[in-house]
Amino acid sequence: MSYIAFVEGPLFLIAATVFVLGALWRVIGIIRIGRKKDISPPKGSEAVGFIRGNLRHFLPRGIFARRTWVHIVGGYGFHLGLFVLVLFAAPHIVFIDERLFSVPWPALPRWGFIIAADIAFAGLIMLWVRRISDPVMRLISDWDDHIGSWLTFLVMFTGCLALQESHVFLRATHMLFVDIWLIYFPFSRLMHAFTFFLSRGNTGATYGRKGMSL
Amino acid sequence: MRVAISVVLIAILLVLAGSVTAQSVRPPGDAVNLEDSNTLGPSNALGNLSDSDIWRDFRGGDPMNIDDIIRGPIEGQMMTRSGQLWREIRENYIRKYAGWFPVGVIGILALVYLLMGPARIKSGFSGKTLPRFNLNQRVAHWFMASIFIILGLSGLIILLGRPVILPIFGPTVNSIMTSAAMQGHNLFGPLFVVALLWMFIKFIKGNFFQIVDLKWMIKLGGLIGGHVSSHQFNFGEKTWFWMVILVGIVMSATGIALEFPWLFDDLRVLQASTVLHAVGAILLISVSIGHIYIGTIGMEGSLDSMLKGEVDENWAKEHHDLWYEKVTGKSATDDSTEVTKEESGS
Amino acid sequence: MSEKSDIAVAKFLEHTDSEAASFFEACVHCGECADACQFYLTSGDPKYTPINKLRPMERAYKRDKAPFSSLKKAIGLAPSPVTEEELYEWEPLVYDSCNMCGRCTLVCPMGIDIAGTIRKMREGYAAAGIVPEGLQRSAEFVKKTSSPMGVTIKALKAQIKHQEKATGIEIEIDKQGADYMAIFSSMEIMGYPEVLGAYAKLFKCAGLTWTISSVAYEATNVGVQIGSGPMAKEILQRVVDAAEVLEVKHVISPECGHAYGAIRWAGPNMMGRQFKFEVVHIIELLDQLRREGKIPAGKKDSRRMTLHDPCQIVRRGGLLKEPRKLLDESCSDFVEMKGAGITNFCCGGGGGVSANPRAEEVKTAAFSLKVDQLNGVENLEAVVVPCGNCRAVFEDGLDAYDMNLEIIGLSELIADTLEEDPAPQGTG
Numbered sequence: 001m002s003y004i005a006f007v008e009g010p011l012f013l014i015a016a017t018v019f020v021l022g023a024l025w026r027v028i029g030i031i032r033i034g035r036k037k038d039i040s041p042p043k044g045s046e047a048v049g050f051i052r053g054n055l056r057h058f059l060p061r062g063i064f065a066r067r068t069w070v071h072i073v074g075g076y077g078f079h080l081g082l083f084v085l086v087l088f089a090a091p092h093i094v095f096i097d098e099r100l101f102s103v104p105w106p107a108l109p110r111w112g113f114i115i116a117a118d119i120a121f122a123g124l125i126m127l128w129v130r131r132i133s134d135p136v137m138r139l140i141s142d143w144d145d146h147i148g149s150w151l152t153f154l155v156m157f158t159g160c161l162a163l164q165e166s167h168v169f170l171r172a173t174h175m176l177f178v179d180i181w182l183i184y185f186p187f188s189r190l191m192h193a194f195t196f197f198l199s200r201g202n203t204g205a206t207y208g209r210k211g212m213s214l
Numbered sequence: 215m216r217v218a219i220s221v222v223l224i225a226i227l228l229v230l231a232g233s234v235t236a237q238s239v240r241p242p243g244d245a246v247n248l249e250d251s252n253t254l255g256p257s258n259a260l261g262n263l264s265d266s267d268i269w270r271d272f273r274g275g276d277p278m279n280i281d282d283i284i285r286g287p288i289e290g291q292m293m294t295r296s297g298q299l300w301r302e303i304r305e306n307y308i309r310k311y312a313g314w315f316p317v318g319v320i321g322i323l324a325l326v327y328l329l330m331g332p333a334r335i336k337s338g339f340s341g342k343t344l345p346r347f348n349l350n351q352r353v354a355h356w357f358m359a360s361i362f363i364i365l366g367l368s369g370l371i372i373l374l375g376r377p378v379i380l381p382i383f384g385p386t387v388n389s390i391m392t393s394a395a396m397q398g399h400n401l402f403g404p405l406f407v408v409a410l411l412w413m414f415i416k417f418i419k420g421n422f423f424q425i426v427d428l429k430w431m432i433k434l435g436g437l438i439g440g441h442v443s444s445h446q447f448n449f450g451e452k453t454w455f456w457m458v459i460l461v462g463i464v465m466s467a468t469g470i471a472l473e474f475p476w477l478f479d480d481l482r483v484l485q486a487s488t489v490l491h492a493v494g495a496i497l498l499i500s501v502s503i504g505h506i507y508i509g510t511i512g513m514e515g516s517l518d519s520m521l522k523g524e525v526d527e528n529w530a531k532e533h534h535d536l537w538y539e540k541v542t543g544k545s546a547t548d549d550s551t552e553v554t555k556e557e558s559g560s
Numbered sequence: 561m562s563e564k565s566d567i568a569v570a571k572f573l574e575h576t577d578s579e580a581a582s583f584f585e586a587c588v589h590c591g592e593c594a595d596a597c598q599f600y601l602t603s604g605d606p607k608y609t610p611i612n613k614l615r616p617m618e619r620a621y622k623r624d625k626a627p628f629s630s631l632k633k634a635i636g637l638a639p640s641p642v643t644e645e646e647l648y649e650w651e652p653l654v655y656d657s658c659n660m661c662g663r664c665t666l667v668c669p670m671g672i673d674i675a676g677t678i679r680k681m682r683e684g685y686a687a688a689g690i691v692p693e694g695l696q697r698s699a700e701f702v703k704k705t706s707s708p709m710g711v712t713i714k715a716l717k718a719q720i721k722h723q724e725k726a727t728g729i730e731i732e733i734d735k736q737g738a739d740y741m742a743i744f745s746s747m748e749i750m751g752y753p754e755v756l757g758a759y760a761k762l763f764k765c766a767g768l769t770w771t772i773s774s775v776a777y778e779a780t781n782v783g784v785q786i787g788s789g790p791m792a793k794e795i796l797q798r799v800v801d802a803a804e805v806l807e808v809k810h811v812i813s814p815e816c817g818h819a820y821g822a823i824r825w826a827g828p829n830m831m832g833r834q835f836k837f838e839v840v841h842i843i844e845l846l847d848q849l850r851r852e853g854k855i856p857a858g859k860k861d862s863r864r865m866t867l868h869d870p871c872q873i874v875r876r877g878g879l880l881k882e883p884r885k886l887l888d889e890s891c892s893d894f895v896e897m898k899g900a901g902i903t904n905f906c907c908g909g910g911g912g913v914s915a916n917p918r919a920e921e922v923k924t925a926a927f928s929l930k931v932d933q934l935n936g937v938e939n940l941e942a943v944v945v946p947c948g949n950c951r952a953v954f955e956d957g958l959d960a961y962d963m964n965l966e967i968i969g970l971s972e973l974i975a976d977t978l979e980e981d982p983a984p985q986g987t988g
Contacts, residue, residue: 004983022628025628026585026627028625029953030582031578031755032628033578033581033625034577034828035579035850036577036667038829039828039829039832040824040825040826040829041828043878053671054671056671057668057669057671059668060667061667063899064592064595064596064666064903064905067595068592068595068647069982071590075590075669089638125737131589134591135606136594136609137590137598137608138589139590139609139612140589140609140612141589145589163918186628187631187632191585191829192585192586192670195585195586196586196670198585198586199582199583199585199670199671199672200586200671201671202582202583202671202673203665203671203673206579206676207878209825210876211878211879212877
């Protein structure tokens with residue numbers, strides 16, 4: 001079996017399975033730990049608070065802007081750029097079209113791809129260099145943070161190196177990193193992509209119960 | 215160490231000067247302008263012109279006619295002699311020698327390290343620190359560093375793939391690496407402009423040259439004539455800052471021209487850009503190796519200034535005495551140095 | 561591993577419910593919480609980063625309870641076990657330098673409730689007996705007298721008598737079937753007894769009956785501060801029993817931060833049942849009575865004042881607008897300090913910090929942020945501090961920073977600015 005056939009075939013299937021089942025297992029595992037039912041007389045709705053908490057924490061509070069701006073710019077830049085790349089890059093759409101389902105939206109033109117990629121890379125690099133140069137982040141970061149950042153970078157980077165679509169080797173290397181990333185994901189802090197709504201929601205629900213509108 | 219950098223610097227400047235004359239050569243023209251060649255070129259080549267006339271038309275223009283050289287390719291012309299000249303400069307000078315500059319710098323630094331070892335803090339670590347770079351400066355620096363490394367490595371592959379990678383690893387590996395490097399280089403190029411601007415804003419303060427820098431330069435940074443004083447940034451750092459900014463502007467401008475050629479639509483600009491871009495890159499890469507050396511293994515206590523933002527007080531006294539005196543209000547040469555030395559030794 | 565760390569870890573795991581687990585899982589180590597923390601802001605020391613204070617508990621969870629933890633342990637990738645030395649190393653972070661103000665939650669992109677999780681983490685510390693001396697001493701007082709300052713019923717009765725004389729209104733103790741039963745913090749009883757008189761005036765004006773229990777007059781819950789569930793329950797039990805024996809309709813939580821959360825939100829969960837009475841915070845009640853026209857505002861206080869937001873009442877209690885409405889009606893020159901409201905700074909002594917003499921230095925340093933806020937208001941004459949504990953911290957703090965400023969409680973201000981001869985009540 002050729003390199004490309006392996007990373008796009010069996011390895012991709014294994015990786016995608018590990019990703020889906022692992023992520024589900026972990027989210028369900030967290031929820032299944034359970035918590036005692038709160039019997040204090042509520043002043044407001046927990047469900048509304050859950051949603052409100054999720055929405056509220058998308059926006060920073062002005063008073064903290066001085067320190068947070070690098071994270072806001074870098075964080076939003078990276079995540080939005082990444083989502084655009086994943087969903088709208090032409091080769092991705094072709095890949096999904098061929099294997100899974102027909103993608104109903106159009107591919108990004110090349111200039112759009114470059115802008116999205118530049119923003120995503122700038123954001124990711126900003127986030128990581130801050131991690132190595134801020135005493136607070138240096139103290140609280142662990143190897144998982146760095147591996148997660150680097151793996152994501154390598155997935156994006158190898159993808160961009162393959163942009164000329166002139167060598168199958170480059171495309172296969174991109175896929176290899178995608179596979180590794182998918183397998184690493186459920187066991188790592190990359191899972192924040194799925195756990196954030198629980199965390200924000202739980203706090204929001206507590207606030208909601210107390211009738212607070214934060 | 216500093217001498218080495220100066221030598222390299224002068225050599226590079228000479229090359230740069232040479233390339234300035236090279237940029238005015240005529241570019242290779244639209245060698246395959248099909249539309250025109252259909253009417254003027256090969257389509258009527260079987261007519262009543264002699265072979266030498268045909269080739270003259272192909273080549274076009276008078277090589278000695280300065281107007282032709284400056285105006286660039288003539289419409290319908292299939293060959294330009296300036297393209298040949300550009301190619302010769304690129305192949306016979308830049309590609310042949312460029313790689314030796316960074317290699318040479320690494321060699322010299324290795325020698326310096328082996329013979330002299332890292333520059334230590336003479337009075338030892340005091341244990342007390344001073345803030346040197348704030349968080350935004352550190353993030354701007356590392357952002358630039360990351361982009362620089364990606365661009366530097368991919369650029370070297372593009373430039374030196376054929377003379378270095380091809381003979382060793384063969385055409386397939388070279389083709390793959392060059393294709394990948396070009397995509398990566400083009401993608402990260404625009405970010406360099408952003409990083410450069412950010413660096414400029416965050417580091418311009420304290421980087422203007424002062425009288426004391428002249429003494430620093432004359433004493434070659436302390437290699438001769440004993441101690442040299444300096445403010446927050448010494449002559450070497452200031453030179454590096456301005457080199458990054460000024461050469462960086464050239465790199466940005468020529469890079470934009472090469473990445474978005476339709477913006478200029480002039481081959482002379484593109485030819486000049488490739489030459490300038492390559493020379494500037496080799497200059498920055500070579501000096502950056504020295505910068506990285508001093509920032510890491512070459513000098514005790516300097517990496518912390520960019521990671522944690524703080525430097526040891528004794529480091530500051532020895533390398534940036536005037537800055538130390540300004541921020542602490544204390545003298546950098548009084549006897550308390552001795553006291554801290556004993557403390558740190560115990 | 562040791563006996564103490566075993567006990568602590570067992571409690572950490574027991575108290576890591578799906579909520580705490582979601583917090584540990586979602587944290588991306590961005591460090592923004594540091595900028596919200598008074599102890600980090602005033603020291604610049606990264607160890608005060610709020611999420612760092614939870615590290616032993618997070619480690620215990622990731623080692624023994626998180627999904628995939630057994631898999632990770634099997635291949636040697638689980639975090640190392642929590643040691644006793646580590647627990648002691650973290651003790652000052654968990655007790656001395658977390659006032660459980662919850663400001664970090666606001667800045668957290670994941671909305672992690674670090675203060676609430678510190679509360680759970682303290683359960684492990686309390687169970688293992690790793691508790692600061694000051695808090696332990698308070699706990700011993702509570703066992704004897706129910707008050708962390710050792711306030712006896714004799715002392716309370718003396719204070720009541722003084723206030724009855726000052727206001728000319730009788731305060732009935734143990735009145736069966738009263739509408740409201742008030743509880744107080746020791747700090748109020750001993751330091752600011754005028755609040756008793758203020759209650760008397762306000763309730764008389766509103767035409768409501770109220771009482772103080774002779775067996776359960778203390779609102780402070782040291783169990784909550786130390787983080788001991790069983791002790792918290794024991795303390796709360798006294799209040800619940802007394803209120804239900806007296807058959808009062810409401811229990812008023814006083815101007816005290818954590819006491820409100822302890823009885824209103826944690827209370828029924830600790831007791832495992834709903835109460836036969838309703839818990840209401842005094843600010844809530846005053847606002848309600850004011851809206852009902854039962855305590856109409858009279859001549860306004862003309863001093864230039866500002867309002868301090870006690871964390872457990874405003875940020876974590878949701879009573880943001882009520883004190884402001886009341887102040888606007890009672891004070892002609894009310895100005896907000898910079899950063900007031902939800903994001904206001906703690907006084908520095910919440911979460912048991914003020915009961916812990918070892919934390920004196922960091923507490924005073926933390927108060928400097930409050931000093932900056934107060935200095936930001938020009939010609940300030942007084943500050944309204946609707947929390948007994950905050951008030952005591954303010955007194956120490958203003959003293960330490962050589963500031964001269966009057967500190968007043970909200971109830972007293974409302975009682976002092978009531979309409980002189982309001983129309984007789986009883987309708988409403």
